[in-house]
Amino acid sequence: MTKYKLTIQYNGARYSGWQIQAGRTTVQGTIRQALERLTGQAISVVGAGRTDSGVHALGQVAHIRLDEAMDPARLQRALNGLLPWDIRILAARRVSAAFHAQKHALRKLYAYRIFNGPILSPFLRGRVCQVRQPLAVEKMKQAARLLVGRRDFSGFAAASSSVRDHHRTILRSEVIARGALLRYEVEADGFLHHMVRNIAGTLLEVGSGRREPEDMLRILESRDRRRAGRTAPAEGLYLVRIWYRKRQV
Numbered sequence: 001m002t003k004y005k006l007t008i009q010y011n012g013a014r015y016s017g018w019q020i021q022a023g024r025t026t027v028q029g030t031i032r033q034a035l036e037r038l039t040g041q042a043i044s045v046v047g048a049g050r051t052d053s054g055v056h057a058l059g060q061v062a063h064i065r066l067d068e069a070m071d072p073a074r075l076q077r078a079l080n081g082l083l084p085w086d087i088r089i090l091a092a093r094r095v096s097a098a099f100h101a102q103k104h105a106l107r108k109l110y111a112y113r114i115f116n117g118p119i120l121s122p123f124l125r126g127r128v129c130q131v132r133q134p135l136a137v138e139k140m141k142q143a144a145r146l147l148v149g150r151r152d153f154s155g156f157a158a159a160s161s162s163v164r165d166h167h168r169t170i171l172r173s174e175v176i177a178r179g180a181l182l183r184y185e186v187e188a189d190g191f192l193h194h195m196v197r198n199i200a201g202t203l204l205e206v207g208s209g210r211r212e213p214e215d216m217l218r219i220l221e222s223r224d225r226r227r228a229g230r231t232a233p234a235e236g237l238y239l240v241r242i243w244y245r246k247r248q249v
Contacts, residue, residue: 002070003063003064003094004065004066004072004093005061005091005093005094005099006031006062006064006079006091007089008027008061008062008087008089009058010027010060012055012056012057013054013056013126015054017055018047018049018050019047027057027087028062031045031062032045034083037082038078039067041067043065043066044065046063047060047062047101048101048102048105049105049108049191049239049242052194052237054126054235056235056237056239057239058239059090059242061242062101063099063100063101072091072092072093072094076089076092099244104244105242106189106243106244107171107189107190108239109185109242110237110238110240111186111237112129112183112184112197112237113128113129113181113236114128114130114135114181114184114204115180115182116134117180126235127235128235129200129204129235136207136208140182140203140206140213141174143211143213143215143216144173144175144186145174146173146214146216147186147216147220150167151167152220152223155222155227155228156195156199156225156228157225158192158193158194158198160193161193163192166223168188168190168195169190170188171187171188172186173186184199185240194231201232204229205229205230211229
């Protein structure tokens with residue numbers, strides 16, 4: 001049996017998230033169906049992390065195991081030939097039997113994209129969060145920087161989160177502006193459910209003048225999800241990259 005690491009890119013607009021769900025079209029399920037067509041077998045697809053309905057990925061990672069070894073380049077071509085246009089296998093490579101896409105991830109980078117303007121290009125629809133009124137970008141930048149470090153992020157986790165430990169280490173948190181396009185980038189050793197979207201929603205409230213940058217610290221200290229802003233729309237969120245130790249891949 002041979003294990004492969006897949007690097008995957010997808011537009012999440014048509015999917016009910018990454019994880020297989022009964023009666024719903026998901027990214028994981030669609031890749032699994034393609035593998036079954038290719039091999040004639042039910043192949044488990046283990047992703048590095050779940051993305052919600054409508055969330056996109058530039059660099060999701062998964063591992064699979066095949067009974068019969070296949071050249072990685074051929075595997076990549078074959079899967080892309082079977083998958084729909086909005087899911088692409090960017091790379092396939094053999095890895096050690098011990099590699100685990102989820103358990104061995106060291107850190108992840110997410111980006112939340114915002115279009116700040118009254119008229120949204122049809123080519124950006126479903127790929128960004130539009131905010132029509134002008135945003136105070138410098139205040140958003142200041143607020144984002146306050147999140148760096150190891151902290152309890154209960155205040156930014158989904159209210160339904162069942163994870164016991166809400167501590168995560170944010171290594172980078174910054175707002176980048178390029179004209180009307182804003183991008184919030186956050187890199188951490190792990191994320192809680194809805195954490196990035198809840199942070200993004202709160203940053204948007206800072207930008208619109210409904211909050212001050214220092215409110216980010218108050219939310220952290222409160223550990224109360226009700227103190228944070230609304231959950232930002234899924235269409236603006238992208239899983240950008242996942243890092244592993246070189247010896248593991």
